[in-house]
Amino acid sequence: MDKNAVRAAQVLMISLVVARGVSFMFSKTLLVDMGPLTLLGIRFLLAFLVLFVVFFKRVITEIQKDKEILSASLALGAAYFTCMTCELIGLQYTSSSTCAFLENSAIVIVPILEAVLIRKFPSLKVILSCAITSIGIGMITLSGGIQSFGLGEFLCCIAAFAFASAIILNDRCTRRHDAFSIGIVHVGFIGIAALLAAFIFEAPHLPQTGTQWMMLLMLTLICTCLGFTLQPVAQKKISAQTAGVMFGLNPLTAAICGWIFMKEAMTPIGIIGGILIIIGIIATSLRPDG
Known part of the structure; x- marks a missing residue:
């Protein structure tokens, strides 16, 4: 394989993971004035419109050839809708760094779910990685005492399981269907579901200031259009193990942004956690295939 192509894919993947980490900061700021479902609906519908306008011919052509793209996108969209809804509501009750750390423990949950699906007991390395990660989760969420594990942390744990399910669904769906088209269509499904829920449970409204619009556009164009659509493109050129290691940058980015821009503190125990x-994420990602 062309080394330059691999290097470009690695740079792209790192950029997407970092963008995902930055999204926690933008989302938490916008949630001060917007409901989580409203933010989710507007963000993903805007992203879908941008992507669909640019890639209209390709998406329509692929759907005409393979109508199962719609059902695959619906299933993937439902998993991500659950993940993102729990994430945004959780962000209202906990810090962006804690939310990012908990949600990205999904990278460790994935091999456990896969082991259940294929009825094969996880390897010793996977078990040890899960143990390390569980201790870390306990330290980062309970560093202030048992009372610090509240609704926000609980919702972030649900988001982690939904994220893990989405990763597995993404793997299954993109093996049989056009990954790029699924990447676009499922974004639309997320936006529609979130906006419908927003009209039921919230009072939807658009951003009120120029700063809020700028943050929303950053979430739409960089964190959603790129992060949710180009990940399959990047992973075509690099191994799953390498991609898994790079996902470790996600919570690290969120923690750094929260510390620099939002004055979020983390105790020494939380930092160790x-x-x-x-470490748990990297250890699992580097496990040998099979």
Whole structure:
């Protein structure tokens, strides 16, 4: 394989993971004035419109050839809708760094779910990685005492399981269908579901200031259009193990942004917990295939 192509894919993947980490900061800021479902609906519908206008011919052509793209996109969209809804509501009750760390423990949950699906007991390395990550999660969420594990942390844990399910669904769906088209269509499904839910449970409204619009556009164009659509493109050129290691940058990015821009503090025990989570994620990602 062309080394330059691999290097470009690695740079792209790192950029997407970092963008995902930055999204926690933008989302938490916008949630001060917007409901989580409203933010989710507007963000993903705007992203879908941008992507669909640019890639209209390709998406329509692929759907005409393979109508199962719609059902695959609906299933993937439902998993991500659950993940993102729990994430945004959780962000209202906990810090962006804690939310990012907990949600990205999904990288460790994935091999456990796969083991159940294929009825094969996880390897010793996977078990040890899960143990390390579980200790890290306990340290980062319970560093202030048992009372610090509240609704926000609980919702972030649900988001982690939904994220893990989405990763597995993404793997299954993109093996049989056009990954790029699924990447676009499922974004539309997420936006529609979120906006419908927003009209039921919230009072939807658009951003009120120029700063809010700028943050929304950053979430739409960079974190959604790129992060949710180009990940399959990047992973075509690099191994799953390498991609898994790079996902460790996600919570690290969120923690750094929260510390620099939002004055979010983390206790020494919480910092050690975060390091353990990253170690667990990396150890699982580097497990040999089979």
